[in-house]
Amino acid sequence: MLYTTCKYAPEELFSGFGVPTMRLDPNPVSFSCADGCAHPNLCGFAKAVIEEVRMRDVRELIITDCCDAMRRTYDVLSGQQLDFLWFLPLPHKSGPAEVRMFAKYLKELADAYGKYLGRPFSTEDALAACRSSQTITAPEGAAPGPLIHVLGAHGGQLLLRQVDEVFPGYEVRDETCSGNRHFPSDMTACADAADPDTFFLWYADLLLNGLQPCMRMNSSPNLQAHVESAIKKSGDGVVFHTMKFCDYYSFTYADLKDHSKIPFLKIETDTTPQSGGQLRTRIEAYKETLEGLSESMQQETNSKKSSLNSNQSSSQKNSRSKNIIVAGIDSGSTSTDVVIMDSARNILGKAIVATGMSASKSASAALEAALREAGLARSSLRGVAATGYGREIIEMEKQTITEITCHAKGAHFLFPGIRTIIDIGGQDSKVIRIDEEGRVLHFVMNDKCAAGTGRFLEMQARALGLSMEEMSRLGLSWKEDVRISSMCTVFAESEVISLVAGDTPVNDIIHGLNMAVAQKTESLVRRGKGEPAFAMTGGVSRNAGVVNCLESTLSSHMHISDLSQFCGAIGAALMLL
Numbered sequence: 334m335l336y337t338t339c340k341y342a343p344e345e346l347f348s349g350f351g352v353p354t355m356r357l358d359p360n361p362v363s364f365s366c367a368d369g370c371a372h373p374n375l376c377g378f379a380k381a382v383i384e385e386v387r388m389r390d391v392r393e394l395i396i397t398d399c400c401d402a403m404r405r406t407y408d409v410l411s412g413q414q415l416d417f418l419w420f421l422p423l424p425h426k427s428g429p430a431e432v433r434m435f436a437k438y439l440k441e442l443a444d445a446y447g448k449y450l451g452r453p454f455s456t457e458d459a460l461a462a463c464r465s466s467q468t469i470t471a472p473e474g475a476a477p478g479p480l481i482h483v484l485g486a487h488g489g490q491l492l493l494r495q496v497d498e499v500f501p502g503y504e505v506r507d508e509t510c511s512g513n514r515h516f517p518s519d520m521t522a523c524a525d526a527a528d529p530d531t532f533f534l535w536y537a538d539l540l541l542n543g544l545q546p547c548m549r550m551n552s553s554p555n556l557q558a559h560v561e562s563a564i565k566k567s568g569d570g571v572v573f574h575t576m577k578f579c580d581y582y583s584f585t586y587a588d589l590k591d592h593s594k595i596p597f598l599k600i601e602t603d604t605t606p607q608s609g610g611q612l613r614t615r616i617e618a619y620k621e622t623l624e625g626l627s628e629s630m631q632q633e634t635n636s637k638k639s640s641l642n643s644n645q646s647s648s649q650k651n652s653r654s655k656n657i658i659v660a661g662i663d664s665g666s667t668s669t670d671v672v673i674m675d676s677a678r679n680i681l682g683k684a685i686v687a688t689g690m691s692a693s694k695s696a697s698a699a700l701e702a703a704l705r706e707a708g709l710a711r712s713s714l715r716g717v718a719a720t721g722y723g724r725e726i727i728e729m730e731k732q733t734i735t736e737i738t739c740h741a742k743g744a745h746f747l748f749p750g751i752r753t754i755i756d757i758g759g760q761d762s763k764v765i766r767i768d769e770e771g772r773v774l775h776f777v778m779n780d781k782c783a784a785g786t787g788r789f790l791e792m793q794a795r796a797l798g799l800s801m802e803e804m805s806r807l808g809l810s811w812k813e814d815v816r817i818s819s820m821c822t823v824f825a826e827s828e829v830i831s832l833v834a835g836d837t838p839v840n841d842i843i844h845g846l847n848m849a850v851a852q853k854t855e856s857l858v859r860r861g862k863g864e865p866a867f868a869m870t871g872g873v874s875r876n877a878g879v880v881n882c883l884e885s886t887l888s889s890h891m892h893i894s895d896l897s898q899f900c901g902a903i904g905a906a907l908m909l910l
Contacts, residue, residue, distance in 0.1 A: 336389075338382055338406075339397035340514040341423055341540055341547065343439055348462035349454045350446060356511060358489045359385035359604055371409050376402040377577040377603030378487045383409055393417040395442070399510065399549050400581065417449050425549055427541035436537035443533075456532045463539065466516050479503050480569045484589075486582045487511040488574040491606060496572055499616045508545050509574060516543045549581065570596060570623050572616070577603040596622055596775065611761065611778070614722070618737030618776060625738075625772040657715045660700055661906030663736065663899070664692045664723030667759030667787060667872060670899050671699040673707040673714075674906040678746070682707025683899055692723030700729075718909035720901050722760075732909060737765055737776050739904030744868045745771030746903055748892045753863035755854060755883070755891070756900070757873035759787045762854060764861035777861040785820060785853030787873050792822050793846050796829045797839060801876070808843040808878025815845030820853055843878060851882035858887065868892040870900035 335347055335354045344354045359381035366387050367380035379402035386394065392415055396407045407420045422438050424431035443454050481496055481503050488509050497505050507513050516539060573589070575582040590597045598619040600612065657676040662669065665688060673682040684702035688695045696719070704711060717731040720739040724731075736756075744754045745767060754765040762779040779785060794804045815837060819825050825846070832842050850873075867889050873879055874897040884891050896903065 335393040336391050337395045339399055340511055340544060342395050342397050345459050345462035346443060349459035350450055350452060357382055357385050360489055360491050361605055374578050375405055376579045379403060379406045381604040382406050386410060395419050395421055398422045432538045432541055435541060436533040439537055440533045456529050481505045481572060483507050483509055483572045485509055485574040486576040486579055489604060492574060495613055495616055499620050510547045572598045572600060575601045577601060614735050618735040621735060621738040622773040658713050659906050659909045660714050660717045661902040662696050662719045663901030664696055664719060664721035664727055665759050666722055669695040669699045670902045671703040672899050672902040672906055673703050676910060692726050693728040696727045716909050718905035720905045734905055734908050736901050738773060739901045740870050741765050741767045741773045742771050742907045743900030743904030744870055746907060747894045747896060748868045751866045751868040751892055753867050755867060755869045756871040757786060758871045762786055762857055764857045764863050766861060775861060777857055779857050785850045789822050792826055793829050796826045804843055805876040805878055807840050808847050811840045811844035813841045815841045817845045817849040820849060847878040847882040850879050851886040854883060855886045865889045870897050872898055
C-alpha cells in the first residue's frame with residue numbers, strides 16, 4: 334500500500350503500476366512520538382502524519398510539498414528508514430510553465446517508483462484511473478438539498494462525522510486540502526494515450542487545474558467567488574477548518590469572511606479527538622444560527638411586518654391562556670442553573686447548584702429546588718430544555734439547545750437593546766453578536782484552555798487563600814498596577830505566589846488578574862467584531878472587579894442583571910416556549 338498526504342498527490346499515477354493508494358487521515362490520541370522528534374510547535378497535521386506513519390508501520394509514502402510543515406515532516410521521516418519515501422514539489426500556480434514543471438516532477442517520481450518496484454509504467458491503466466475519478470453529476474432535474482462546505486486545512490473524518498451528524502439531510506462537501514478529489518465530469522481524454530510524455534503533461538494540467546483549488550494555490554480561481562456561487566440557498570453554510578500552529582489558513586479565513594455575506598464557522602483542531610464536546614457545541618450552535626437566519630429570511634419574504642406582529646400577539650395570547658410552564662436547565666462545568674417559566678414569560682422559580690461530579694444529579698437537584706421555590710410539582714411542567722456542556726448527558730426527557738443560542742435569547746430577554754453578549758463561564762469564554770430580535774449573527778469561543786475564564790480566577794483565588802466573593806470585593810480597591818504576564822493558569826499561579834512572596838499588596842495582585850482577564854476578553858471581542866451595547870452573562874458577571882476592568886478596557890458600559898447567571902437557562906426556557 335502506498336500512502337499519500339494531500340489531494341494533489343498523483344494517486345492515479347500509481348494505478349499505472351497496479352499499486353493501490355490510501356490518503357492518510359490521522360487521528361492520534363497524542364503526539365508522544367512526534368513531540369520527541371520534531372518541534373512542539375509543528376502544525377497538528379504534520380505531527381499527526383508522523384504519528385500515523387509509526388502506528389501504521391507505513392513503508393511507502395508520498396509527501397506533497399504544500400508548506401514548510403510538510404518539508405519538516407519529510408526531514409523527520411527521512412530518518413525512519415521507509416522502503417520508499419518521496420517528496421513531490423508542488424507548484425503553487427497553475428499556468429503553462431508550472432504545468433510543464435509539474436509534469437517533469439511527476440515523470441521523475443514515476444521513474445523512481447518504477448525502478449523501486451522493478452516493473453514498467455502503464456499509461457492506459459493510469460488513464461483508466463483518471464476516468465474513474467470523474468465527478469458524478471446529479472440526475473437531470475434533481476433539486477439539490479442544502480449544502481455545508483467544509484473548507485480550509487485537513488479536517489478528517491472526525492470533523493466530517495460531527496458535521497454530518499449535526500446536519501442530517503444536508504450534503505457535506507469536504508473541500509479541504511485533503512478532501513474530495515474528483516475531476517470534472519467533462520474531462521477530455523488524453524490525446525495520445527500511448528505517448529507517456531503527452532500523458533504526464535496532460536495529467537499535470539489535470540491535477541493543477543482540474544481539482545477544486547487548495548487554499549495554497551496562488552493562482553486558483555477566486556475563492557470568494559467560488560464560495561459565493563456555491564452557497565445559493567437559504568440554509569447553506571461554510572465550516573472553515575484551520576490547524577493548530579498553521580498561520581496560513583487563518584489569514585485565508587479572515588479574507589474570505591470579511592468579504593462574504595455568508596455566515597462562516599471557524600474551527601481549529603490539532604487532529605486529536607480532544608475537546609470533542611466543544612467542537613460539537615460550536616457546530617450545533619452554527620446550525621441554530623443558520624436556521625435562525627433562514628427563518629428570518631422566510632418571514633421577511635412571506636409576511637409583512639404588521640401581519641407578523643399580529644400573528645405573534647395572537648400566538649402569545651393563546652400560550653397565556655394555556656398557562657404552559659416549562660423548565661430551562663443550563664448545565665455548566667461549575668454550576669447548574671435552572672429557571673421555571675410560564676407562557677407569559679414570568680420566572681416562577683430559579684436555583685443554582687454546584688455541578689460537582691455528576692451533571693445529571695446536579696440537574697435533578699437544581700430542578701427540584703427551582704420547583705420548590707415556584708411551589709409547583711414536577712408534573713406541572715409541559716417540557717424541559719437543557720443547554721450547556723452537560724446537556725446531552727442529563728438523564729431526563731428533554732430538548733437540547735446549545736448555550737450560544739440560549740445565552741443570546743436569555744440576554745435579549747433581559748436587555749432587548751444589546752447587540753453583543755460576553756459570557757465568561759467556568760471553562761470557556763464566548764462573544765456572541767445578535768440582531769434586534771435576539772438571533773445569533775456571529776460568535777467566537779475561547780475553549781483551548783482555561784485562560785481568562787472563571788476557572789482561571791478560581792485557581793488564583795485558591796493560591797491567595799480567598800473565596801471568590803472576597804476576591805471580587807478586594808479587586809475594587811487597588812493602588813499600583815501589577816501586570817500578570819502569563820494567561821496560562823499554571824504559570825499565572827506561579828506569578829501570583831512570587832508576587833505574594835515579594836510583599837505585593839493582595840488588592841493590587843487581584844486587580845492585575847482582573848485586568849489580565851479583561852484584556853484577554855477584549856481580544857475575543859475584537860475577533861468577534863463586538864459592538865455596543867454590551868451585556869455580560871455567566872458566573873464571572875458577579876465579579877465586580879472584572880466587570881470594572883472590562884468596562885474600562887472596552888470603554889463601554891456592561892449591562893448586568895441579578896439574573897445574568899441564569900441567562901442560559903432563561904434562553905432554554907424561552908426557546909422551548
